[in-house]
Amino acid sequence: MRRVVLAGLLAGLAGAVSAQTPAQAPPAPPAGRQPVITNPDWLRKPTQEEMMSVWPAEAARKGIGGRAVIGCSVNVTGALQACTVVSEDPPGSGFGQAAILLAGSFKMKPRLIDGKPEAGATVRIPINFVATGPFGGKTKPALSQPVWIKAPSFEDMAAAWPKGAGDLQEGSATLRCSVSSTGGLRGCQRYNELPKGKGFGSAAMALAGKFELKVNDEDLKQLKGGLIIVPFRFLNPASPDSLTRKVSKPRWIIQIKQDRVLALYPNIAAEAGVKTGTGVADCLVAPDGKLTDCKVARETPKALGFGSAALAIAGVMQMNPWTDDGRPVDGARIRLPINFIQADDPAPKAKP
Numbered sequence: 001m002r003r004v005v006l007a008g009l010l011a012g013l014a015g016a017v018s019a020q021t022p023a024q025a026p027p028a029p030p031a032g033r034q035p036v037i038t039n040p041d042w043l044r045k046p047t048q049e050e051m052m053s054v055w056p057a058e059a060a061r062k063g064i065g066g067r068a069v070i071g072c073s074v075n076v077t078g079a080l081q082a083c084t085v086v087s088e089d090p091p092g093s094g095f096g097q098a099a100i101l102l103a104g105s106f107k108m109k110p111r112l113i114d115g116k117p118e119a120g121a122t123v124r125i126p127i128n129f130v131a132t133g134p135f136g137g138k139t140k141p142a143l144s145q146p147v148w149i150k151a152p153s154f155e156d157m158a159a160a161w162p163k164g165a166g167d168l169q170e171g172s173a174t175l176r177c178s179v180s181s182t183g184g185l186r187g188c189q190r191y192n193e194l195p196k197g198k199g200f201g202s203a204a205m206a207l208a209g210k211f212e213l214k215v216n217d218e219d220l221k222q223l224k225g226g227l228i229i230v231p232f233r234f235l236n237p238a239s240p241d242s243l244t245r246k247v248s249k250p251r252w253i254i255q256i257k258q259d260r261v262l263a264l265y266p267n268i269a270a271e272a273g274v275k276t277g278t279g280v281a282d283c284l285v286a287p288d289g290k291l292t293d294c295k296v297a298r299e300t301p302k303a304l305g306f307g308s309a310a311l312a313i314a315g316v317m318q319m320n321p322w323t324d325d326g327r328p329v330d331g332a333r334i335r336l337p338i339n340f341i342q343a344d345d346p347a348p349k350a351k352p
Contacts, residue, residue, distance in 0.1 A: 035113050040074045040121050044107035050191070053176060054101040054229055055129065056094030065129040066095035070103065072125065076117040078108040079172050079194045081233060081325060082248065086124060097145050099127045100324055101229040104174035104192045146228055147253050149183065149288065150212040151322035153330040154245050158237040160207055162199025169239050171195060172326065173204035175230045183213040191229065204232040211322070231326035245332040247285065250319035264312055265342050266305025277301060279310025280337045287330045289319040297335055310338040 059066060069087045072080035080103045088096035111121035152160075165171055177188040188208045193201035211230065235242035269277055280298040283291035291314045296307030314336050321329055 036115070038109075038112040040078070040108040040111050040123060042107075043078060043109055044105070046102045046105035050102065050105045051127075051129065053191075053227055054098040056098055059093055059095070059129075064090075064093075066090055066093050067126065067128050068095045068099035069124060069126045070096070070099045072103060072123055074108050074110055074119070074121045074123060075170060076110050076119045077168070077170070077195055078110045079170075080104075080106050080108070080123070081172075083325060084249070094145075095127075095129055097324070098129065099125075101174075101231065102127065103325070104172055104194070104231050107194060145251070145324075147214040148211060148321045149214045150210065151330075152207045152210045152328055153287065154242075154328050154332070156207060156210060157232075157234060157328055158242060160203040161234060161237050162203050164197075164199040165234075165236070166198075167236070168195070168198065169236050170241075171198055171200040171234045173200040173232045173234070174326075175204050175208060175232070176227045177208065177230060179213055179215065179228055183215045185209070185211050185213070185228070185230070188230075200232070200234055203234060204230070207232070230322075231324070233326040247319070247323065247327070247329045247332045247334055249323060249325065250289075250329060250334070251324055252317060253289065253320050254316065254318035256313050256316055261313065261338070261340065262343055264309045265340055266309050269301075269304040269306065269340075270342060272304060274301060274304055275342045277304060277306035277340045278337060279306035279308070279340070280335055281307075281310045281314040282333060282335050283314050285319065285329045285332045285334060287321065289321040289329055291315065291317055291319075291334075291336070306338075306340055309340060310336065313338050 056066075067089045068085060070083045071086050072083040075081055083100050083103045085096035085100060088099075106125070108123070110117040110119070112118065162171070171194060173193040174191040175185075175188045176191045177185040180186050185208045188205060190201035190205065193204070208230070213228070237243075266277070278298075278300045279296065281291070281294045282297035283294040286292045294311050294314045296311060299307035299310070317336070319329055323329065
């Protein structure tokens with residue numbers, strides 16, 4: 001098996017990060033003076049060991065590297081959150097998800113407006129995974145995009161809020177764990193926590209036993225001797241964001257196929273000559289990520305069956321029980337919009 005060694009770790013990263021003005025306006029400065037804005041800057045970047053620990057398993061076996069760009073927002077503590085993959089090369093290689101897993105290893109100075117920390121600045125971070133040489137040694141490639149059977153709930157996260165966190169609004173931690181043959185986590189180690197010394201690493205360790213990974217023989221083969229990275233994003237139980245259960249960026253593990261959507265196009269709409277419509281399902285997310293207690297929230301046009309068709313689709317969809325940025329989904333209510341477009345009948349073939 002070949003060994004991968006990182007070269008030029010995050011070379012030039014600081015110069016490639018751009019801080020953008022957030023959507024909300026900063027506080028109004030005194031009359032006649034513009035606010036002094038200091039954009040985010042780096043305090044910490046991932047180490048070589050941390051980058052190697054999230055290397056996609058298939059890429060590691062082939063001894064190849066890649067590149068990814070992620071976009072994130074920076075909170076008032078300087079941690080990255082709500083990260084998404086902007087680009088990945090090679091496509092589908094897993095380096096985008098690996099970059100997301102590294103987000104907890106970055107630490108920035110938050111944006112300052114007149115010397116006061118402000119949340120909402122956005123950054124775009126390019127990360128190069130450069131492979132030179134064979135793969136082996138202490139490197140333990142990670143399983144990217146794990147699918148969970150069980151994960152902590154909103155109640156579990158609230159109960160685990162550290163007593164030492166005081167009036168902080170949020171904190172984060174990341175664990176590195178091995179996976180048992182039954183999908184449980186074992187041998188977990190604290191990989192990172194922000195802010196440090198506030199107990200978020202211990203809180204994450206206390207929740208590790210509530211996870212169960214969906215694994216098959218191929219997954220176990222990939223994970224042999226390897227690790228899985230588990231991110232946690234804790235919200236103060238008294239904060240509005242915590243009290244309002246939200247799933248902002250679910251990862252769908254079961255989605256309906258397009259041909260099935262076409263098959264569910266309402267007959268009454270088709271007979272009326274209506275070619276497009278929208279149905280919105282309001283659903284409760286179950287512990288396993290399935291959608292339950294679904295109701296029609298809205299349909300356009302009305303009374304043509306698009307709401308009922310949206311409910312049928314919602315009934316087969318399932319999201320991962322743990323989000324990629326470390327939040328639960330159990331007990332959240334979501335609205336799922338489904339757009340329907342009737343396929344045109346194929347044009348008749350010309351007779352010879």
